[in-house]
Amino acid sequence: MAEITAQMVKELREKSGAGMMDCKKALAESGGDMEKAMLLLRERGAAIASKRSSRVAKEGVIAASITPDRKKGALVELNCESDFVARNEEFRNLVEELARHALTLTDPAQMLESRMSSGDTVAERVQQIIGKIGENIVLSRWEVLNCSEKGYCFSYIHPPGKIGVLVEVEAPQDGLADNPEFREFARDIAMHIAATAPTCVRREEVPQDVLDQERELYRKQALNEGKPEKVVDKIVEGRIQKFYAEVVLLEQPFAKNPDQKVSEYVKQNAAKFGEGLNVKRFLRWKLGEKAEAAAQQEG
16 A cells, blocks of 8 residues: 655645545545545535535625627626635636636537536636535526627626625727726716616606505505505506616616716716717626525425
8 A cells, every 4th residue: 555645644634625534535436546535525525516506605795707709798796605605716707707707608508518628627726615614505597788889898706705796888889998987987887787786777767566566555555555546556656666776777866966866977978988888788797686585485
């Protein structure tokens, strides 16, 4: 049987990130064969991952990545069990790596089965980290945004990664994506979205069933308040306008200047950059909201 030296254990620890005793045991079982020992550790990492998969992972980090030409952006959410692990450098490096990897996929639906630059699949990479860190880790969601011909992607992650925003802004002329003032405008929009949580860009995008539900609610409220029937419709429409100002991005008071609507801020910048400046769409994620929604449905 090959002698297991301290140097061999050290080398395996550096390669695998596993604990000293785990590395020593794997080397002993593999007869000192480094590759076989690595395989054993990976298999055990998968076993550990399986045991821990039932534990709730509600902490974590949201990360974004954008291609150099800003024509494609990705948002990913990686969850863990504790805030301590969410602040772990290796965990944070992994979520950043996954965001960059998402940009390379032709079919984002195949994210978990896709192979990373290391040769491991995303699922295998996550299992390896579970084995090293010792908590359940879940890649809960990811999305890739492909921009239109005139569109460019911008992102904002609210520290320490609890809220993430991707926004597509259509530019009226070429070259604006590298313009510092244009980038500041786009970042302002992304930060505003993070702060105010709109659900859509413009009022036409509010689903009709949502509007009908709100109108019915406001009508009942007005009648319960004893308002005369003849003024109820006017009251309802007034409250619908307030509803738009809460959920529609362009109707909201601009976070950096509440005396100005976001639509007015866009128009102000269109005078600078040209007509056709347009906030086309956005993604806004809050950490854990997908798990919360699933729990509510089960309840």
